[in-house]
Amino acid sequence: MTAYALGNLSPEPVLNEEVFTYLERVQATLDPYGGRFLVHGAPAREVPEGTWPGTLVIIAFPTYENARAWYASDAYQALIPLRTRHVEGDILLIDGVPEGYDPATTAAALRTAAAG
Structure with missing residues (x-):
């Protein structure tokens, strides 16, 4: 079953060499776990309900175990x-x-369940 890593990130990131390096290297950390970006840092085009002040990142993985292993990997850490x-x-x-x-x-x- 597909699993996802979701990120709700600040709408005002500080872009500098460290962030650029992160962006350049992050895909290589995903590849061994079958991770792929579905959405990457896109601001909401429309917010029909509630508020959404940040940007969204969605990464898909083949399994939850793959997602956990990626996040815990030495390369991503x-x-x-x-x-x-x-x-x-x-x-x-x-x-x-x-x-x-x-x-x-x-x-x-x-x-x-609610009916008891």
Whole structure:
């Protein structure tokens, strides 16, 4: 099942040599784990509900284990300070839904659980 690394990053990063180096090297840390960018630092084009002050990064991995292994890898851990010293944000790792996922099935299970 596909898993994702999501980043909600500051809308005003400090762009400098460390950030450029991070950007130049990050793909090489993803490659061994099958990671690929789906969205990379794009500001929201439209926010129809709520607020979204930052920029979004979405990286897909073949499995959650691949996502965790990438984040914990020595190669990526060495790059993290190049980003975090200049770009604030929140990062999370999350499972996607399986093929054929039906939200109505989830609603039925939640309804049953709520009824006690």
